[in-house]
Amino acid sequence: MSQITLRNVSKRFGDIVIIPGLDLVIEDGEFVVFVGPSGCGKSTLLRLIAGLEDVSGGTISIDGKDCTNTPPAQRGLAMVFQSYALYPHMSVRQNIGFPLKMAGQDKATIDRKVAGAAATLNLTDYLDRRPRELSGGQRQRVAIGRAIVREPKGFLFDEPLSNLDAALRVNMRLEISELHQQLKTTMIYVTHDQVEAMTMADKIVVLNRGRVEQVGSPLELYRRPANLFVAGFIGSPKMNFLTGAAAGSHGAATIGVRPEHLRISKESGALRGVAGVAEHLGSDTFVHVKLDDGSIITARGTGEYPVEHGDTVWLTPEEGRTYRFDQQGAVIG
Amino acid sequence: MATENTKTLARAMMAPSVIMLLVWMIVPLAMTLWFSFQNYNLLTPGNNSFAGFFNYQYFYTDPAFFQSIWNTLLLVVGVLLITVIGGIGLALLLDQPIYGQGVARILVISPFFVMPPVAALIWKNMIMHPGYGVFADIARFFGVQPVDWFAQAPLFSIIVIVAWQWLPFATLILLTALQSLDGEQKEAAEMDGAGFISRFWYLTLPHLARAITVVVLIQTIFLLGIYAEILVTTNGGPGFASTNLPFLIYKTARLSFDAGGAAAGGVIAVVLANIVAFFLMRAVGKNLDR
Numbered sequence: 251m252s253q254i255t256l257r258n259v260s261k262r263f264g265d266i267v268i269i270p271g272l273d274l275v276i277e278d279g280e281f282v283v284f285v286g287p288s289g290c291g292k293s294t295l296l297r298l299i300a301g302l303e304d305v306s307g308g309t310i311s312i313d314g315k316d317c318t319n320t321p322p323a324q325r326g327l328a329m330v331f332q333s334y335a336l337y338p339h340m341s342v343r344q345n346i347g348f349p350l351k352m353a354g355q356d357k358a359t360i361d362r363k364v365a366g367a368a369a370t371l372n373l374t375d376y377l378d379r380r381p382r383e384l385s386g387g388q389r390q391r392v393a394i395g396r397a398i399v400r401e402p403k404g405f406l407f408d409e410p411l412s413n414l415d416a417a418l419r420v421n422m423r424l425e426i427s428e429l430h431q432q433l434k435t436t437m438i439y440v441t442h443d444q445v446e447a448m449t450m451a452d453k454i455v456v457l458n459r460g461r462v463e464q465v466g467s468p469l470e471l472y473r474r475p476a477n478l479f480v481a482g483f484i485g486s487p488k489m490n491f492l493t494g495a496a497a498g499s500h501g502a503a504t505i506g507v508r509p510e511h512l513r514i515s516k517e518s519g520a521l522r523g524v525a526g527v528a529e530h531l532g533s534d535t536f537v538h539v540k541l542d543d544g545s546i547i548t549a550r551g552t553g554e555y556p557v558e559h560g561d562t563v564w565l566t567p568e569e570g571r572t573y574r575f576d577q578q579g580a581v582i583g
Numbered sequence: 584m585a586t587e588n589t590k591t592l593a594r595a596m597m598a599p600s601v602i603m604l605l606v607w608m609i610v611p612l613a614m615t616l617w618f619s620f621q622n623y624n625l626l627t628p629g630n631n632s633f634a635g636f637f638n639y640q641y642f643y644t645d646p647a648f649f650q651s652i653w654n655t656l657l658l659v660v661g662v663l664l665i666t667v668i669g670g671i672g673l674a675l676l677l678d679q680p681i682y683g684q685g686v687a688r689i690l691v692i693s694p695f696f697v698m699p700p701v702a703a704l705i706w707k708n709m710i711m712h713p714g715y716g717v718f719a720d721i722a723r724f725f726g727v728q729p730v731d732w733f734a735q736a737p738l739f740s741i742i743v744i745v746a747w748q749w750l751p752f753a754t755l756i757l758l759t760a761l762q763s764l765d766g767e768q769k770e771a772a773e774m775d776g777a778g779f780i781s782r783f784w785y786l787t788l789p790h791l792a793r794a795i796t797v798v799v800l801i802q803t804i805f806l807l808g809i810y811a812e813i814l815v816t817t818n819g820g821p822g823f824a825s826t827n828l829p830f831l832i833y834k835t836a837r838l839s840f841d842a843g844g845a846a847a848g849g850v851i852a853v854v855l856a857n858i859v860a861f862f863l864m865r866a867v868g869k870n871l872d873r
Binding site (some may be wrong): 329332336398 | 772
């Protein structure tokens with residue numbers, strides 16, 4: 251049960267400003283994802299909330315209680331690190347039980363809680379192994395186990411899936427989402443991968459250079475990006491941007507259309523171009539088209555759309571799905 | 584087939600150095616064994632004869648024999664305790680970000696570059712001397728009778744000198760190990776509610792286990808043979824209070840000119856070193872397997 255409120259939080263390392271001042275409210279039980287390119291300050295922000303870094307200004311409160319200067323252990327938050335940070339000389343059982351041991355709980359309680367966490371995470375058969383004897387996914391689960399035994403007010407995940415291979419990542423993504431459904435605890439999750447953000451989040455916070463660009467549910471961000479940065483960051487493949495005459499005719503400095511909102515035709519349409527590489531994924535076909543004015547845009551066709559390199563194609567944006575941006579990159583209308 | 588050939592070739596290429604090392608070890612050992620069974624006194628050369636186990640009996644019945652073995656072990660254990668505990672402490676301090684960290688590290692390492700007799704002489708004449716040593720000055724400042732270190736606590740004084748020399752080595756190895764401790768593990772322990780002491784006990788110390796093992800094993804090899812520091816300070820005395828096995832061998836060989844007896848002492852020293860090595864490997868050797 252915890253609501254986390256950041257008020258005008260800033261962080262500087264010497265003269266370098268990482269976060270210039272940021273306000274954010276994370277509601278109780280929410281799954282919030284901080285997403286942004288590397289170096290945008292998302293990990294720093296998480297570490298500020300965890301208490302591993304001290305803020306340079308502003309306040310952090312958890313459940314209305316000011317925690318700005320509370321040491322990390324007393325904030326009641328648990329963290330899962332990118333490198334898992336398991337204790338290499340301890341067995342899985344000791345690793346998961348470590349926070350309870352540090353909290354001074356008796357052995358019977360520790361054993362019971364560790365067994366419970368292990369059962370939830372399918373680790374029962376591995377309790378007596380050392381971390382180095384486990385696979386990446388199992389290590390990840392041990393790290394999560396170590397976090398959940400504490401029954402924390404909130405979980406902090408720092409790019410937990412970036413060391414796993416693609417297939418495992420999809421699995422763990424589901425497991426973490428499932429865990430959130432079970433525990434209903436506040437979770438803050440940092441990633442640079444917008445797919446993770448879109449699939450897991452209740453609320454996405456898009457960060458860029460230490461500033462919040464936009465906050466909203468995945469579909470809100472997808473449907474109504476506030477600016478060029480968010481429009482380009484959310485969605486895969488990335489939104490196409492056109493400047494110059496094409497944008498001018500819409501009364502904007504830049505216009506953007508998502509690949510999935512372009513209709514491909516071989517006969518007629520709004521924009522004419524030559525097909526470049528076509529990526530046939532089976533479910534979709536992504537065609538990279540070079541328009542007559544030289545700009546290259548990506549369009550999504552149906553699964554088995556027959557298009558060859560060098561074909562002339564016509565693209566038509568769907569009605570009402572064209573985004574217009576002004577000179578500063580903010581959305582118009 | 585190719586691997587088989589590579590292996591054979593590798594063995595052939597390694598052979599010269601392996602043989603060289605073996606000869607280097609076997610020849611002196613064989614000569615020592617040979618002399619240990621000879622009546623061989625440097626004052627009467629050419630008057631050699633087979634002595635049977637007389638040399639061993641002679642060395643064993645030396646009044647200083649048991650005390651010298653005990654002193655050897657005390658010296659090794661004492662120096663190891665001081666250097667490992669002090670080394671961990673210094674390494675923890677030097678690991679903190681401070682201004683002038685590089686200079687501080689070089690200063691800490693510098694005693695290692697001072698050769699043993701020089702270090703011992705500095706301690707004898709400038710630090711522990713009852714008349715004009717630094718310790719005596721301090722004692723007089725507090726109005727206490729200065730301690731004559733080499734007369735009143737000879738073995739302890741030598742332990743202190745040798746520990747001073749080896750502390751940098753231990754610190755350096757342990758500092759390197761400390762720096763390889765994963766930062767996220769420390770942070771995870773911090774999040775888990777482990778205080779400084781718990782973090783040290785459950786995280787840092789197990790992480791240092793292998794480095795401590797290396798320090799203990801390497802230092803033991805050198806500490807079993809400590810000799811120069813004793814020669815220039817106490818000369819083994821008073822009585823046999825600071826005589827260790829190597830020094831007793833030296834006395835037998837160079838003061839009594841009894842090469843046969845000294846050789847027997849050398850063989851006993853080899854046996855002692857092997858016993859120590861056996862127990863050490865059983866106690867800490869498993870730390871190296873990880």
